[in-house]
Amino acid sequence: MKIAVDAMGGDNAPKAIIEGVNLAKQDFPELEFLLYGKEEEIKKYLTDEKNVTIIHTDEKINSDDEPVKSIRKKKTASMVLAAHAVKNGEADAIFSAGNTGALLASGLFIVGRIKQIARPGLLSTLPVINNPEQNGFDMLDLGANAENDAEHLLQYAILGSFYAKNVRRIVEPRVALLNNGTEDSKGSLVTKKAFDLLSNEPSIHFIGNVEARDLLNGVADVVVTDGFTGNAVLKSIEGTALNLMSLMKNTLSNASLKGKIGALLVKDDLKEMTKVLDYSNAGGAVLFGLKAPVVKTHGATEAQAVRYTIRQIHKMLESDVVGKLVAHFDEER
Template identity: 65%
Template sequence: MKIAVDAMGGDYAPEAIVKGVELARASFPDIEFLLFGDPEAIKKHLSDEKNISIIKTTELIDFHDEPLKAIRKKKDSSLVRAVKAVKDGEAQAVLSAGSTGALLAAGLFIVGRIKQIERPALMNTLPTADGLGFDMMDLGANAENKAEHLLDFAILGSYYAENVRNINKPRVALLSNGAEESKGSPLVKEAHELLSNEVSINFVGNIESRDILAGGMADVVVTDGFTGNAVLKAIEGTASVLMKQIKDGIMNGGLGTKIGGALVKKELSKLRNTMSTDSAGGAPIFGLKAPVVKTHGNSSPEAIFSTIKQIHKMLETDVVGKLVEHFEKNAEEKH
């Protein structure tokens, strides 16, 4: 397996990226890593170059660059070169902690989408109280969607949950403002009808946002990109504020509060780990011809390791190849 890595993308690049690659190399000796970026900066954090090739690049796309313009003008950037390595067959997947917009644009225009998939989506595995998590898409690749896109997301998410997360007959739910079939916007109602009639998925109906983190109701949740991004940021913000409020309450309380805090410290650490996305991996731009995976800009080495583990599983199960086969077969049947 060969994975192209944008070594210069992200808040803590290249250090966190390189350290994460080294963690993964120890666990996955069958992976060869192509690190794109500044060789001197990369080598500072690299113990040795076993299973690692360093490819020099001279440009960097940052978060202030306009995505489409950046991938067209900065062709020697670490992000564009890493994505192009997949297009040229030099690697089978790409990982970046850099600009989400630039990676989306590069994935679409360089790697290309699977035929019959009009709108690839950004997907992530989010944590739940029962520890099992769920896959949600779209998380912001598209500002607007049609009902047909949500049907595609359901199929994409089902394949991912089954192949990468080993879930048999994953339950697919549609995000709405009520569990009843009659609830929702015109888009949601139209999508509900399409999902109900799709035999290749295990559709379980609507789900409300208040229920998605509890777990036990759905393995895949689909929604339009605007709503998905808003829900994701609300979850992240709530988790951050909640943990800060608990910590401040303990630190600013009296002696009894501090003693109580010490007694529940282990359980609070478990809660923090449950809410953390470090172990979940990155967010694949699903619907492209190859795995293109975005990890958070402030990813730690452990989060980079988890994302590489996720990509390894995607390549091992050939989940993208299976999706190509599914949609090609559907296209033939329609004709």
């Protein structure tokens, strides 16, 4: 199994990316890595070059580059070369912490979508608070598409269910539709039509509508929504978690002596709570529905998050989830 890595993508590249690769090599000695970027900079952080091939390039896509234009004009950029490696069969998956829009464009226009998938969706595994044993829930689309129709949401349900079964090993994933109420009759014309389609789809275990306020309670294993709503919900969850932790930190640091003593007593518990809220432990965001895994992690990612993302890609390749997805849609034709 070979993973093409955009070593120059992200705020902390190439240091965090290569340090994460070093950790992943210890976990999965059978993996091979194609590292695209400045050779001198990459070698500075590599512990050894076993199972590593460095493909030198001075060009990279910046965070403020226009996505589609950048992948067309910067033909030797680290991200673009990595995507072409997947397209040409030189690698089995691509990973980047760089420009999200450019990676989505690279996935769609270079790697290519599965023929029967109208619009691949961006999927992440988000945390569950009340039932940590559930290990989170998968949600899509998280922003690959600004608008979706009911048929797209049906495909997202199938995609998410496949991912949950094959990568997260959930035998019968509970699939839910994000809506403004749990009643069957709730929602817009699109969500009402999607509800009917999901209810009659035999390949998934559809449990009905769910509301955003219940997502972190583990009401479903897969949650389906349009890209605009999904992205807004994701950022709301991120913002709430960050602000909650900041509020607690400020409150405890400005507390009385009694409060500060109490803070010391619950310090370890607060660290555990932070771990629960940190969904980077589950890996990155997958542009699912393409001919190969295309995985994005946060631009400010650190080495451990890179390690977790590579572990996620390993699971995807080991389970052949993309191959099984193609076979499913071929049977439906």
